[in-house]
Amino acid sequence: MLQSRAWGSEGALRRGLIVCLLATACALTSSQRKSFVGDSTRLPPSLPTLTSSALRACPVTSPNGRNPPDPIRVGPPVPERHGNGVLWMDGAGTIAPDPEQWRPDGSLVWKMGWDRGIPGRLEVVGRRLDAPAPPAVGKYDLPGYGMLGFQAGSMYFPSEGCWELTGRVIGPLGEASLRVVVLVVRLPFQPLGVRWLPEGSFLKELEVKDLPGAIREVYIPVVQEQERLWWGREGVWSREGGWVEAPVFSRGYGVLVVETARRGWQGGPPNPIGPTERLLVRGQPARCIQSPPEDATALLWEEGNFRYRVLQWGLRLGCADLRRVVEGPHGPSSEGER
Numbered sequence: 001m002l003q004s005r006a007w008g009s010e011g012a013l014r015r016g017l018i019v020c021l022l023a024t025a026c027a028l029t030s031s032q033r034k035s036f037v038g039d040s041t042r043l044p045p046s047l048p049t050l051t052s053s054a055l056r057a058c059p060v061t062s063p064n065g066r067n068p069p070d071p072i073r074v075g076p077p078v079p080e081r082h083g084n085g086v087l088w089m090d091g092a093g094t095i096a097p098d099p100e101q102w103r104p105d106g107s108l109v110w111k112m113g114w115d116r117g118i119p120g121r122l123e124v125v126g127r128r129l130d131a132p133a134p135p136a137v138g139k140y141d142l143p144g145y146g147m148l149g150f151q152a153g154s155m156y157f158p159s160e161g162c163w164e165l166t167g168r169v170i171g172p173l174g175e176a177s178l179r180v181v182v183l184v185v186r187l188p189f190q191p192l193g194v195r196w197l198p199e200g201s202f203l204k205e206l207e208v209k210d211l212p213g214a215i216r217e218v219y220i221p222v223v224q225e226q227e228r229l230w231w232g233r234e235g236v237w238s239r240e241g242g243w244v245e246a247p248v249f250s251r252g253y254g255v256l257v258v259e260t261a262r263r264g265w266q267g268g269p270p271n272p273i274g275p276t277e278r279l280l281v282r283g284q285p286a287r288c289i290q291s292p293p294e295d296a297t298a299l300l301w302e303e304g305n306f307r308y309r310v311l312q313w314g315l316r317l318g319c320a321d322l323r324r325v326v327e328g329p330h331g332p333s334s335e336g337e338r
Contacts, residue, residue: 042270047106048131050185056209058130060163061092061180063203065222065249068115069229077247078250079203079222083228086236087178087244088115088168093204094183104188109238110184114140117229119147119336123154130162131179147171148235160184172236183208190306191215191260195328198315202256203249208311213265221315223250254295254314258325261307268313272296277319281308282327288319297322301335 004040048144066083067073090110102108114122126136140153156165163184185208200221207216226245232238259268272291279286286301299310299322310322 010081012317014089014319019145020115031135047133047256048161050130050160050162052211054130054162055183055211056187058183059181060183062164062205065203065251066227067133067247068117068149069231069246071231071245072115072117072235072246073246074115074150077224077249079201079249082178082180083115084178085227086117086176087169088117089113089167089178089180092180092182093186094106094208096185096187096206096208098190103118106159106186108160108184109154110157111152111154114136114151114153114167116148116151116169118169118171118173118176119207119234120169120173120175121147122151122153122167122169124153124165124167126157126163126165128159128161129164133161136163136165138165138175160186163269169186173234185211187215188304189215189262189306191217192326194219194258194325197256198317198321201249203251210261210265210267212262214259214261214268215269217258218262219253219256219258220250223252224249255312256317256325257309257311259309261309263302263307265307268309271298271300271309271311279319279323281323286323288322290319299323 021239026310027256061082063080065079065081066085066088067077067081068083068087073203081090083089089112095110097108114124116122117164124138124140136158138153138158139156140151140181142152145151155165160179161184164181165180166177166179168175169210188211194217201224202219203222205218205220206220221273225248227248228235228243228245230238230241231244232241257269261268272294274289278289279301281301282303284301285302286299291296295316297314297319298321301308310325312322322334329331
């Protein structure tokens with residue numbers, strides 16, 4: 001809707017990177033990979049930064065909402081999960097850590113849980129698509145998780161960038177894999193926090209293609225449904241078993257966008273056209289534009305060096321509702337306007 005998934009000249013970029021990748025330490029032995037995780041001094045002194053063109057071109061995997069079935073799922077189903085019916089993972093999309101989570105050398109260790117639908121050991125590796133870099137390495141040898149179901153662990157990213165991750169399970173019944181592309185980005189500033197959302201479930205996506213000018217948190221309503229998977233003692237490929245239900249989330253209608261931008265930056269989705277209301281938001285003068293025929297609302301104000309916008313389409317939210325998004329549930333309500 002708002003975020004472009006097109007890679008553009010992906011083929012040309014990848015072909016251009018082959019020579020560079022071959023010239024770097026991209027193919028490491030197991031012992032070398034462990035040394036990268038345990039000793040950051042082995043990293044090159046600097047790695048290519050994430051460029052504006054790479055931000056826009058990275059083919060980030062948007063979560064498809066498929067969750068593992070009840071026999072192995074840990075915790076409630078969530079729309080941020082991504083899977084193929086055999087493997088599932090948390091963390092698809094854009095990864096934007098807090099500043100204190102980055103290591104001094106620019107690397108990152110990020111927790112990412114996986115679920116295995118067949119028995120076997122999990123291995124996750126990654127390669128950077130937009131620039132030459134050492135591989136991303138998964139640490140998924142933590143004890144206590146058995147050979148089937150949930151496996152906790154973390155990914156080591158040598159740098160920010162556009163990363164292709166491949167999770168693979170090899171076991172007695174065969175081999176299965178799942179590929180995702182994640183964007184690992186160091187934010188130049190923190191986006192405005194959301195303190196209230198309308199009733200229902202929402203998929204949260206982070207849109208950073210306009211950095212360093214703007215960051216947008218995008219909330220898309222989702223509907224929980226069920227899919228049927230075959231399941232037995234050895235998972236989805238068991239000879240004997242029965243049908244079980246696995247939650248899956250599909251996207252609904254409408255969108256809520258919370259934008260944080262530097263003063264003077266111009267761009268992003270357009271504001272609706274309609275009557276303007278003046279009000280205070282977080283103690284600052286603000287204006288709210290509503291277009292009832294389009295079911296569109298935009299709340300705008302400025303603080304310090306930043307300007308903020310909260311926009312909605314198709315969710316039947318008024319000015320007071322958008323104010324509650326940033327001020328909390330005890331703010332004014334416009335339920336009577338809906």
